[in-house]
Amino acid sequence: MTNNREALEKVTEQKRIDFVRNEMDDKLKLMEQDIHNIGGDVSQIRSNFWEDVTVNLDEPDDVIETFTSIKQQAELLGERERTYGQIHRQQKILHKLKDTPYFGRIDFDEAGEGTEQVYIGIASFMDKKNETFYIYDWRAPISSVYYDYSPGPASYQTPSGKIDGELLLKRQFIIRNGKLISLFDTGVTIGDELLLEVLGNNANSMMKSIVATIQKEQNQIIRNEKSRYLLVQGVAGSGKTSAALQRVAYLLYKHRDTLKSDNIMLFSPNPLFNSYVSTVLPELGEENMRQSTFFEYLQTRIGKAHQVEDSFSQLEYLLTETNTLQKESRLKSIQFKSSVAFKDLIDNYFRALHKDGMAFKDIVFRNKVFISREELTRKFYEMESHISIPNRIQLLIEWAQKEMKKHAKAERKQQWVDDEIELLDKEEYLEAFHAAQKKNGKEDEFDYFDQEERFLRKVIVNRHFKSIYVSIKKRRFIDIPAMYREIFQLSCPESLTEEVWRKIAEQTIANLEQSFLSYEDGTPFAYLKDKIEGRKSTSGIRQVFIDEAQDYSDFQMNYLKELFPYSKMTLLGDINQAIYAHQHNEIVSKEDNEEVERIVLMKSYRSTKEIVEFTRGLAVNGDLIEPFNRHGEKPKVIHAQDSTKKIDDLLIRIKDWQENGYKTIAIICKTIKESSEVYELLKKKIDVRFIQKGTTSYEKGISVIPAYLAKGIEFDGVVLYNASSYHGDLEKELFYTACTRAMHALTMYMDDGKLNPYFDQINQDTYETIEVN
Ligand SMILES: Nc1ncnc2c1ncn2[C@@H]1O[C@H](COP(=O)(O)OP(=O)(O)OP(=O)(O)O)[C@@H](O)[C@H]1O
Numbered sequence: 001m002t003n004n005r006e007a008l009e010k011v012t013e014q015k016r017i018d019f020v021r022n023e024m025d026d027k028l029k030l031m032e033q034d035i036h037n038i039g040g041d042v043s044q045i046r047s048n049f050w051e052d053v054t055v056n057l058d059e060p061d062d063v064i065e066t067f068t069s070i071k072q073q074a075e076l077l078g079e080r081e082r083t084y085g086q087i088h089r090q091q092k093i094l095h096k097l098k099d100t101p102y103f104g105r106i107d108f109d110e111a112g113e114g115t116e117q118v119y120i121g122i123a124s125f126m127d128k129k130n131e132t133f134y135i136y137d138w139r140a141p142i143s144s145v146y147y148d149y150s151p152g153p154a155s156y157q158t159p160s161g162k163i164d165g166e167l168l169l170k171r172q173f174i175i176r177n178g179k180l181i182s183l184f185d186t187g188v189t190i191g192d193e194l195l196l197e198v199l200g201n202n203a204n205s206m207m208k209s210i211v212a213t214i215q216k217e218q219n220q221i222i223r224n225e226k227s228r229y230l231l232v233q234g235v236a237g238s239g240k241t242s243a244a245l246q247r248v249a250y251l252l253y254k255h256r257d258t259l260k261s262d263n264i265m266l267f268s269p270n271p272l273f274n275s276y277v278s279t280v281l282p283e284l285g286e287e288n289m290r291q292s293t294f295f296e297y298l299q300t301r302i303g304k305a306h307q308v309e310d311s312f313s314q315l316e317y318l319l320t321e322t323n324t325l326q327k328e329s330r331l332k333s334i335q336f337k338s339s340v341a342f343k344d345l346i347d348n349y350f351r352a353l354h355k356d357g358m359a360f361k362d363i364v365f366r367n368k369v370f371i372s373r374e375e376l377t378r379k380f381y382e383m384e385s386h387i388s389i390p391n392r393i394q395l396l397i398e399w400a401q402k403e404m405k406k407h408a409k410a411e412r413k414q415q416w417v418d419d420e421i422e423l424l425d426k427e428e429y430l431e432a433f434h435a436a437q438k439k440n441g442k443e444d445e446f447d448y449f450d451q452e453e454r455f456l457r458k459v460i461v462n463r464h465f466k467s468i469y470v471s472i473k474k475r476r477f478i479d480i481p482a483m484y485r486e487i488f489q490l491s492c493p494e495s496l497t498e499e500v501w502r503k504i505a506e507q508t509i510a511n512l513e514q515s516f517l518s519y520e521d522g523t524p525f526a527y528l529k530d531k532i533e534g535r536k537s538t539s540g541i542r543q544v545f546i547d548e549a550q551d552y553s554d555f556q557m558n559y560l561k562e563l564f565p566y567s568k569m570t571l572l573g574d575i576n577q578a579i580y581a582h583q584h585n586e587i588v589s590k591e592d593n594e595e596v597e598r599i600v601l602m603k604s605y606r607s608t609k610e611i612v613e614f615t616r617g618l619a620v621n622g623d624l625i626e627p628f629n630r631h632g633e634k635p636k637v638i639h640a641q642d643s644t645k646k647i648d649d650l651l652i653r654i655k656d657w658q659e660n661g662y663k664t665i666a667i668i669c670k671t672i673k674e675s676s677e678v679y680e681l682l683k684k685k686i687d688v689r690f691i692q693k694g695t696t697s698y699e700k701g702i703s704v705i706p707a708y709l710a711k712g713i714e715f716d717g718v719v720l721y722n723a724s725s726y727h728g729d730l731e732k733e734l735f736y737t738a739c740t741r742a743m744h745a746l747t748m749y750m751d752d753g754k755l756n757p758y759f760d761q762i763n764q765d766t767y768e769t770i771e772v773n
Contacts, residue, residue, distance in 0.1 A: 006183070013173065014180045016119075017101055020134045021178050024098050024125065031091050038084045093123045093285040100175045101125070102135050103212035106146045107169035108154070115168060120146055122211060122284050138211050139253040146170065147219040150186075172212070199605055199630055199743075206279040206698075210242045218243040220599055221570075222250045227597040231549075232572045234599075235625045236615070236740035237606025240572040241712055244545050245280045247570060251543060252286050264289035265541045267297070267560075269548040269711040270312075275697045276713055290541070294556065295519075301526040301535070306481075306517050311551075312672070312693045314519040315708050318730065319671045332496075333504045337520040338553030341495050346524060349487050350531050353389060356381070358532075359482035363400065365468060366416065370407045371400055376477060390534020393475060400472050408465045412457040420460050421453070429456075480529045481512050484521075487528075523556050530563075541567050548711055549573035576619040577711070577737045604740075606714055608632035610766070611739070611746050617762035618736040633768075635739075635746040637723070639753050640772040646749055649772045650719060651685060653747060654702060662716035662745070665702045668738045669721045670731070672706045678721055679704040707738040716744050723748035726756045 102121035109115040118136050120143045125135040136143050141158045145167055148154070154167040172194050174181040184193050195213045214222065221243040224230050234240040248264055261281075266289050268274055274291050281288050295310045302308055314334070321327040336342055349357075360376035362369045379399060383392045411417070433452055471477070488505035492498050511518060517525055529535075544564050546552065550573035552560070561569070602624055604612050609627040614635045616622035640646035650667075657665055667682070669675040672692060679690040682704065691698075691705040698713065718741050726735040735758060739746055750756070 010180055010183060013183060017175060017178060017180060020101050020119075020125070021098055023127065023134065024094055024101075026128070027125075028091065028094055028098075031087050031094070034087050035084065035091070038080055038087070089285070094125070096283075096285065097121055097123060097125055097135065099177055101178075102175070103173055104138075104146050105169070105171040105173070106142075106167055108142065108145055108165050109168055110163060110165040113165075118142055118146075122209075137253060138214075139250045144219065144223060147214050148216055195605070195628070196630055199628060207241070207245070207277045209280050209283045210239065210246065211284065214243075214246060215239070215603070217599065217601055217603075218246070222247045224597060224599070225254075228568055228595040229597070230568075230570045231596055231598045232570070232601065234572065234574060234601030235604050235619065236574055236577060236736070237604040237612075237714070238574075238601035239605055240574070240601065241277065241547055242280075243601075244547060244570060244572055245277060246284075248289050248543075248545065249281055249284045249286045259542060261287040261289050263540050263542040264545070265543070265564075266291045266545040267294050267547065269293065269551065270693065270709050271296075271696045272691065272698050272709060273547075273712045289545075294552065294560075295522070298522045298526055301530060302517070302522065305476075306515050306525075308517045308522045309519045310693065311519050312706075312708060316672055316706075319734075320673055329500075329503050329507075332500050333507065333518075334520045336493070336496060336500075336504065337524055338555045339495075340554045340558065341493060342524060343527065343555050343558055345490070345493055346487060346528055346531075349483075349490065350389075350528065353483070353532070354385060357483070357486065358389075359479035359486070361477050361479045363404070363468065363472065363477055365407075365411075365464070371403055371477075373479070376400070388534070389532055393478065393533060397472055397475070400477065401469060404465060404468055404472065408461050411461050411465075412454075417457050417460050421456050424456065475533050478532060480525070480532065481515075483532070484525050484528055485509055485512050523553070523559050527555070527559050527562075536563070536565075543567060544569045546571045546573075548577070550575050550578040551711075576622075576733060577740075578733050602626050603628060606743055607740060607746075608744060610634045611742055614746070614762060614766040615736060615739045617766070618732065618739070618758055632744050635742075635748065635767045636770055637755070637767050638747060638749050638770045638772055640749060640751075645772050646751075647681065647685070650721075650749070653719070654686070654717075657717045657745065663700045664715040665717045665719070666710060666715040666741060667702065667704045667719045667721050668707050668710055668741065669704065670707060670725050670734065674722065674725075675704050675706045707734045710741050711737060714741050714743050716742075718742035718746050720746075720748040722751050724750040724752055724754050724756050726758070732758055 100121070102119040104120040106118045106120070107115055108118055119134065120138050121135040122138060123135070124133060124137040124140065126133055138146075141156050142163075144156050145154050148156075149167050149170075151167050151170055153164070155162050155164045157163075170186050172184045172186055174183075174194065174197070186193075198208075198210075198213055210218070218239050221230065221232055224247075232240055232243070244266070248261075248266070251259060251264070252261060268277070268291055270293060274293075277291075278288060295308075299308055317330070318327065321330070358377060358380050360373040360380070362373050363371040363376075376396065380392055380396055383395060387395070485508070488508050492501040496504070508518075508521060511521070541564055544560070544567045546560070546569065549557075549571040603626040605628050607615070607627070608630050610632050612625060612627035616625045619625060638646075638649060640649055654665055667678060667688075669678055675690065675692075679688065682688045682702075683690075686702060688702045688704060689699065691703050691709055693709060695709075703715075718738070720735075720738055723735070726732070735756065739748075
């Protein structure tokens, strides 16, 4: 565009912005009025609630009428409150729109229908008569043209079919506070200029929405609805997480009548990540989906009776264990327990349980066995063998509850009940007295004392038995640990040697005796428990998102698939960032293949071109990674003479970065142990934060953090505190993950004057070496 034309266009566009904002003001006023009226209605319904219902409990018919009347009144109140909530949400969105009404415009000439100017923003906005769209939601069918095409022939899908036409203009805006800052008419991709501006900004402590600059291949992820499994393999910083969150927003919009945020679950890599991404959906006017780490989820399945090691502790062990024999042995155990072979073994064991081998615990009260484990086993196997194990358990629960009720009755005569009656306080007595009175009705016909005592006995026994009933209902009488243990008494699986199997068994059993489950036991244990108890997934989940999917073992992935048999799954991963020691999953097995769609993202947006050039040597097929054309300084490799010199140098560089406007700086260490030492050292000198596995919020400033907790997150500047300490296959991905957290600058300190072994694969021209003497 020539300067003159651009200036003219700017004036015209600003006029339109002003016009639309005025319309928004009118709408907001109307909403204000509505809110006022409905708010009044709500408080009136609330305060008159009981006056407006007819309460009459004399006859059964009257009770029904009263019930209906209350129900109607409650429904009215509910409906008003819902409308109130809806208007409130719309108000919030409109306020956002007033600030930035839209970010894009396309002129689409639909064959035979003329040209329409389509302005695209985070939500739709219509004229007063609800006839014309002033703004289209970015998720509307026509908006996809904006993301998918450059000027020329274009089409989009609608529920009633494909619409063809020509894209005549594609324009981007930067609007702040209603003022048009700039506009670009763009060609092939969505405004490199705009993207450059967005990516050049400093990293935030919260992830941003990428709605204005979604790239074509990311749009494929966001709008894909064909397959059961959507599999995204994307290089570091390619926007997997960003696209996933936009996809959540898209699905919520597209299926707004049937899908709610509660029906969507995101498995995230660490607790910090939860808070990091928590603002993206609200920014888009949507509610956050359910979110959990896999470990947290596992814990809810296993229950409190066992202490389960978390994934980070497992990793920390492997990174710090110096006894190679022990480490090797643990590694073999991890490999086996995370494999499909182990899952098959459990499946076989489970099948055999139909005939024999179920283990139960005695149901005990005050050291007296009321129902013995043998009795439970006998009863269980007396049931028809075609009944499934979970159903038999259900029947067993019903039987056990009945038995316990009988025992409870008999127990009322016991001495301990007398003893407890003595200890009752006045209020409890009084309560019992009134209850007895109520029960008897007429005063003269009975013996209060007797009645009262009987009542008290019952109350006391029931109080004690309540916890037994609950624990029966919760299936605590099933001895899952005993059965899990049995699996390790089976003959040696084909893939292992006798010696290895024996060691695995010994260690597992020793842990079980302490009620401890290592991380690698967590999933198989939960799997066996779920199979026996017949527990299904968290109800209502229809879409599952798994970020960092490469970190899940085969076993875990299969477990998740079984847990959510009716859900669609979006799996996002990067094989180069697979930091765990277990076998890495295929993500979806071959038999699922026809239900899978795969999308590959090769362009990296997070880091500068210089950082990508440096890190590509570490990645499989790294030469295919496409950096975004944004420049910065080359990564620095620093050899310091001693630790004092290193700290001095580090402090100077950090200060420099801060003066350069860097808001988030991470000093990444290999382990939590090292992080803690570095934190202790630095906290005396600068304002610094220590991020540990329990840390749930991410703040601006300088953070010391172990590499595995930095997954999924990014920082303006990254320092690898001791980059020479990484070695071996397992740690390569950790090193790569750490380096790729940097947006603008990366500095690595090499202790001992040595580079780590991965530098053999890195082009020497891609980094700068500095000696600090
Ligand atoms: N289309 C886009 N427009 C603007 N920014 C983008 C776009 N795609 C990605 N980004 C930015 O790139 C950075 C990396 O994105 P994101 O964290 O989603 O990538 P990722 O693939 O999940 O990364 P990793 O696997 O390395 O954790 C973020 O700052 C994100 O905002």
